Amino acid sequence: MLPVGCSQIDYEAQKVFVLGVDRKQVESLPAYNEQVEIDQEYEENLREAYLNVTSAIDSAVLLSESQVPRIKQADARQANYNYTQAADLYELSDRHHRVIKEYQDRLIAEHQTRQEKEVIDQLVTKNKSVEQLVVSSSTSSTQATHKNKPTRCACLIFNPVAGQSNSEQDLATITSLLEPEFDLDIRMTTPDKDADEIAKEAVEQGAQIIIASGGDGTLSAAAEAVVGTGIPLGVISRGTANAFATALGIPATIPAACQTILDGKTRTVDAAYCNGRPMVLLAGIGFEAETVKRADRDVKNRFGMLAYVLAGIHELRNLESFETRIETEDKVITLNAAAVTVANAAPPTSVLAQGPAELLVDDGLLDVTIVAPTNTISAIAAAYNLLQSAYSGEVADRPDTGFLRARSIKISTNPPQRVVVDGELMGSTPIEVECVPGGLTIIVPTVPEELAEEKLDGLPNLQIKFKKPPVAN
Numbered sequence: 001m002l003p004v005g006c007s008q009i010d011y012e013a014q015k016v017f018v019l020g021v022d023r024k025q026v027e028s029l030p031a032y033n034e035q036v037e038i039d040q041e042y043e044e045n046l047r048e049a050y051l052n053v054t055s056a057i058d059s060a061v062l063l064s065e066s067q068v069p070r071i072k073q074a075d076a077r078q079a080n081y082n083y084t085q086a087a088d089l090y091e092l093s094d095r096h097h098r099v100i101k102e103y104q105d106r107l108i109a110e111h112q113t114r115q116e117k118e119v120i121d122q123l124v125t126k127n128k129s130v131e132q133l134v135v136s137s138s139t140s141s142t143q144a145t146h147k148n149k150p151t152r153c154a155c156l157i158f159n160p161v162a163g164q165s166n167s168e169q170d171l172a173t174i175t176s177l178l179e180p181e182f183d184l185d186i187r188m189t190t191p192d193k194d195a196d197e198i199a200k201e202a203v204e205q206g207a208q209i210i211i212a213s214g215g216d217g218t219l220s221a222a223a224e225a226v227v228g229t230g231i232p233l234g235v236i237s238r239g240t241a242n243a244f245a246t247a248l249g250i251p252a253t254i255p256a257a258c259q260t261i262l263d264g265k266t267r268t269v270d271a272a273y274c275n276g277r278p279m280v281l282l283a284g285i286g287f288e289a290e291t292v293k294r295a296d297r298d299v300k301n302r303f304g305m306l307a308y309v310l311a312g313i314h315e316l317r318n319l320e321s322f323e324t325r326i327e328t329e330d331k332v333i334t335l336n337a338a339a340v341t342v343a344n345a346a347p348p349t350s351v352l353a354q355g356p357a358e359l360l361v362d363d364g365l366l367d368v369t370i371v372a373p374t375n376t377i378s379a380i381a382a383a384y385n386l387l388q389s390a391y392s393g394e395v396a397d398r399p400d401t402g403f404l405r406a407r408s409i410k411i412s413t414n415p416p417q418r419v420v421v422d423g424e425l426m427g428s429t430p431i432e433v434e435c436v437p438g439g440l441t442i443i444v445p446t447v448p449e450e451l452a453e454e455k456l457d458g459l460p461n462l463q464i465k466f467k468k469p470p471v472a473n
């Protein structure tokens with residue numbers, strides 16, 4: 001066992017380097033194997049071994065003296081021992097434990113924003129005990145261990161090509177945060193085996209929890225596979241648009257998403273079936289489908305979220321309306337439209353779903369938004385009006401925009417239009433969408449996500465002048 005202060009974790013090389021520990025110290029350590037119970041006495045013996053030997057540093061670790069942690073002498077068996085008495089053994093350093101430290105810093109910052117100081121204290125204490133010891137192992141050196149073994153099992157479905165970040169680093173961060181509590185069965189998606197197939201296998205094999213990490217395609221596919229199973233789904237978003245997480249109120253950063261999963265609060269939300277295929281967010285007909293088609297992988301890699309905007313602008317130029325027939329439980333409507341969206345849940349950025357302004361994800365109903373502008377200028381105005389609806393909470397009020405709610409909806413068009421379901425192209429009209437009330441169990445934050453009021457830090461030449469003095473808290 002190695003105190004975290006004597007370690008340097010290199011996630012890319014998948015190695016833990018040992019700092020400032022000599023041969024004599026290693027030989028005097030209490031024996032370790034996976035069966036050993038790490039109780040207080042074991043920990044004290046361990047600490048004593050590290051603190052009592054002061055021989056020269058083994059040059060094999062290739063560190064200059066200034067880089068080596070200076071271990072202070074202290075009485076390891078003191079009755080009221082606390083970890084700050086041998087801070088060099090237990091403190092995280094910016095240089096050697098950047099990932100864990102960043103996670104800890106972000107956790108603290110988030111919770112401070114929410115003014116939950118008692119929660120921070122609990123988290124810091126909890127995290128500290130996780131960080132205190134690291135096992136150096138030739139096979140998997142990225143695993144932090146805790147006195148207790150993981151208590152829960154989960155299948156982690158991970159798309160290694162999602163988004164624009166470094167996926168190896170992302171996976172290392174996720175495992176370092178979750179593995180102290182979860183026995184993770186990590187399964188990678190491949191071009192031939194996507195999240196849907198992997199999640200279905202995991203369901204058949206009796207998975208207790210399924211965690212999906214990737215872009216909207218991966219998250220939706222995994223969610224669709226668990227619809228109706230009651231198996232809780234954890235979500236770690238790493239995509240371009242992160243619509244899935246935003247629509248369901250799940251944090252978009254990896255550390256906050258992992259903390260949500262560790263906290264383990266579940267909520268049942270509605271799902272739906274579109275032409276017999278599970279759907280969690282929305283089905284778009286017309287404009288949205290064309291936009292998704294244009295935002296391909298290469299463009300998304302180069303432009304990120306902008307890819308959708310670029311694709312959207314291009315589509316606006318080619319806007320064409322089509323004859324539409326919408327049938328619900330109690331009526332049949334015919335009209336001309338340029339875009340029809342059937343939404344169960346949608347983030348504010350899914351503008352064409354925002355007619356009703358507020359989409360309730362647990363009301364047992366689907367929301368249909370119809371946009372029918374007659375030219376490009378009014379299309380832009382309608383889209384802007386819908387965006388405003390999403391953020392202001394007031395329903396869209398333009399004559400070329402309409403909406404309705406129903407539990408089951410059939411839509412046909414003339415001519416047939418492309419359909420996109422949860423971000424993936426799925427054939428063309430007609431479609432039949434049926435709500436499945438409470439069909440999905442999802443792991444959500446204990447404290448609902450709050451919308452940030454403003455973010456100005458970091459802008460070039462930023463100057464802020466308050467017209468009135470800021471009110472002290």
Ligand SMILES: Nc1ncnc2c1ncn2[C@@H]1O[C@H](COP(=O)(O)OP(=O)(O)OP(=O)(O)O)[C@@H](O)[C@H]1O
Nearest residue numbers: 159162163189190191214215216217218239240241
């Ligand atoms: N190992 C892999 N190599 C290549 N492609 C993969 C691999 N695993 C999954 N895929 C493909 O990735 C796509 C899903 O990507 P996903 O939505 O997770 O990320 P994204 O496209 O970056 O996110 P967003 O949809 O937010 O832009 C699927 O088409 C799937 O076939």
